[in-house]
Amino acid sequence: MPKVAAIVVGAGLGRRMGKDKTFLLLGGKPVISWCVDVLQKSGSIDAIVLVLHKDAMDAGRKLVAHSNWSKVNAICEGGPHRQDSVRNGLNAVDRSEWVLIHDGARPFLTGRLIENGVQAASETGAAAAAVEVKDTIKQVDDSGIVTRTLHRNTLRAVQTPQVFRFDLLRKAYELVSGEYTDDASIVERAGYRVKLYPGEYENIKITTPEDLMLAETIAKGLSKG
Amino acid sequence: MPKVAAIVVGAGLGRRMGKDKTFLLLGGKPVISWCVDVLQKSGSIDAIVLVLHKDAMDAGRKLVAHSNWSKVNAICEGGPHRQDSVRNGLNAVDRSEWVLIHDGARPFLTGRLIENGVQAASETGAAAAAVEVKDTIKQVDDSGIVTRTLHRNTLRAVQTPQVFRFDLLRKAYELVSGEYTDDASIVERAGYRVKLYPGEYENIKITTPEDLMLAETIAKGLSKG
Numbered sequence: 001m002p003k004v005a006a007i008v009v010g011a012g013l014g015r016r017m018g019k020d021k022t023f024l025l026l027g028g029k030p031v032i033s034w035c036v037d038v039l040q041k042s043g044s045i046d047a048i049v050l051v052l053h054k055d056a057m058d059a060g061r062k063l064v065a066h067s068n069w070s071k072v073n074a075i076c077e078g079g080p081h082r083q084d085s086v087r088n089g090l091n092a093v094d095r096s097e098w099v100l101i102h103d104g105a106r107p108f109l110t111g112r113l114i115e116n117g118v119q120a121a122s123e124t125g126a127a128a129a130a131v132e133v134k135d136t137i138k139q140v141d142d143s144g145i146v147t148r149t150l151h152r153n154t155l156r157a158v159q160t161p162q163v164f165r166f167d168l169l170r171k172a173y174e175l176v177s178g179e180y181t182d183d184a185s186i187v188e189r190a191g192y193r194v195k196l197y198p199g200e201y202e203n204i205k206i207t208t209p210e211d212l213m214l215a216e217t218i219a220k221g222l223s224k225g
Numbered sequence: 226m227p228k229v230a231a232i233v234v235g236a237g238l239g240r241r242m243g244k245d246k247t248f249l250l251l252g253g254k255p256v257i258s259w260c261v262d263v264l265q266k267s268g269s270i271d272a273i274v275l276v277l278h279k280d281a282m283d284a285g286r287k288l289v290a291h292s293n294w295s296k297v298n299a300i301c302e303g304g305p306h307r308q309d310s311v312r313n314g315l316n317a318v319d320r321s322e323w324v325l326i327h328d329g330a331r332p333f334l335t336g337r338l339i340e341n342g343v344q345a346a347s348e349t350g351a352a353a354a355a356v357e358v359k360d361t362i363k364q365v366d367d368s369g370i371v372t373r374t375l376h377r378n379t380l381r382a383v384q385t386p387q388v389f390r391f392d393l394l395r396k397a398y399e400l401v402s403g404e405y406t407d408d409a410s411i412v413e414r415a416g417y418r419v420k421l422y423p424g425e426y427e428n429i430k431i432t433t434p435e436d437l438m439l440a441e442t443i444a445k446g447l448s449k450g
Contacts, residue, residue: 124370130363134432135382136406137362138355138421139375145349146419149410150364150375157360181361185374194371196363201435207359210426213446214439221438 002046004118005096005166006039006071007089008032010060010104011053011078020053021105021206023063027219030063031206034107034219040069042114047096049074050104051089086183087173090166099169101183102160105206108218113161113203120197121163128163128184129199130156158182159199168192227271229343230321230391231264231296232314233257235285235329236278236303245278246330246431248288252444255288256431259332259444264325265294267339272321274299275329276314311408312398315391324394326408327385330431333443338386338428345422346388353388353409354424355381383407384424393417 010022010032022032032050039045048071052060060075074092078085086101093099100117102109113129120127133155139148162183164172169183172190180186184194206212235247235257247257257275264270273296277285285300299317303310311326318324325342327334338354345352358380364373387408389397394408397415405411409419431437 128371130365133362134430135358135384136410137358138381138383138409139379140355140381140421144421146353146409146413146421147379149407149413152406154364154366154372156363156365158363159360181377182374184363184371185361188371188374196365196369196371201433205359208426210439210443213442214435217438217442218435 002096004045004098004100005047005049005093006045006100006102007049007051007086007093008036008039008102008104009051009078009082009085009089010056011051011085020056022052022056023059024212026107026212026215027223031107032104033063033067035102035104035109036067036069036072038109038111039102039114040071042111044114044118045071045100047093048072049076049089049092051076051078051085053078081179083173083180083186090170090173093166096166098163099166100161100163103205106160106203107206107215108200108202108204109161110200113200116197117161117163120195121165124193124195125165125168126184126187126192126194127197128182128194129159129161129203130196131159131199131201133157156196158184158196159203159205227321229270229323229325230272230274230318231270231325231327232274232276232311232318233261233264233327233329234276234303234307234310234314235281236276236310245281247277247281248284249437251332251440252448256332257329258288258292260327260329260334261292261294261297263334263336264327264339265296267336269339269343270296270325272318273297274301274314274317276301276303276310278303306404308398308405308411315395315398318391321391323388324391325386325388328430331385331428332431332440333425333427333429334386335425338425341422342386342388345420346390349418349420350390350393351409351412351417351419352422353407353419354384354386354428355421356384356424356426358382381421383409383421384428384430
């Protein structure tokens with residue numbers, strides 16, 4: 001049984017960009033390869049499962065065949081919602097002590113984010129990377145009138161990695177239905193405590209064309225460094 | 226009496242970057258010049274007041290002397306908090322029908338953002354640009370444990386421009402004390418309704434070194450377009 005299995009969720013339909021971001025080229029290699037390379041190198045990760053959009057399965061198989069990813073032991077198809085994709089990934093892992101979920105559209109994963117996530121999860125069984133919120137965040141009603149400005153000091157913008165005790169995440173997925181934007185939310189909804197640990201501002205998710213421009217800039221900076 | 230006066234707030238201490246961002250060069254010109262150029266060109270703006278950090282007053286005076294900014298009719302010193310700076314700007318405007326507040330660290334202001342702000346403010350007397358929130362936002366307690374995940378559909382990340390009826394904003398500033406991260410919050414706190422209107426993802430605020438990298442990339446794209 002692997003100690004820590006990673007599930008890379010690259011199954012998004014890319015509604016904001018009009019296409020699947022997972023295989024776009026970033027600094028000369030597919031977006032998804034960036035994070036898988038880091039997971040492959042990490043001493044904390046024992047196995048990797050890729051969850052891909054059904055139209056990207058062939059491209060994914062070819063990519064794995066041509067990459068040096070000895071830890072990738074399954075490629076499985078995503079579902080209509082994020083949690084369907086993660087559930088398929090969990091079934092493909094079958095069983096491990098811990099599971100680390102990472103967005104395939106977050107290329108700038110680091111070894112430190114992985115290790116700190118595993119460490120933070122050991123406290124509560126569930127941890128998610130998160131950064132302080134720079135913007136002022138308000139809640140609005142249907143007509144765009146502000147109903148409330150939130151106290152910024154208490155807010156965090158959540159990223160991945162998110163790390164869970166495998167049994168805890170599986171249990172949460174059994175208990176909770178409905179649509180959620182991250183796995184920690186499902187775990188919270190199931191009644192478990194989630195610990196946030198410091199993410200990194202560079203650990204962006206590529207969602208819009210502006211994000212891809214920023215990613216290219218970060219990638220250039222990394223190749224220089 | 227000018228119909229719409231703009232106050233550009235460039236007085237931030239730049240705590241996240243370790244220095245004042247206002248005069249950093251971006252695509253060959255100071256960050257603050259980008260938005261002032263757009264305000265100068267806008268048919269909706271009649272007067273401009275710059276609020277600068279006390280250590281930047283000389284640099285500001287020189288910049289104004291060398292720029293073609295016929296609408297800039299005052300440069301005044303900022304205060305310790307954002308609202309002290311805005312209050313100084315309001316005093317310098319003295320009086321106008323409307324006032325538009327803009328962050329000096331948001332270079333990619335557009336004519337459309339200005340016009341839509343003035344238009345939206347005409348409904349309620351107070352309007353702020355805002356974009357949908359892409360991240361999952363959680364609230365945490367002091368130990369980093371999640372207390373709540375917010376319903377993302379109702380959240381907006383607020384930007385500037387923010388446009389107010391001059392008398393309404395002045396009244397709000399008289400009524401409200403304490404520290405706030407934007408002017409709309411002060412207006413809300415004073416009991417007025419604030420209308421949010423669509424901002425732009427490119428209308429970023431330069432706060433971190435990553436933001437400056439993204440800004441350089443956006444600036445290059447604009448100079449090509």
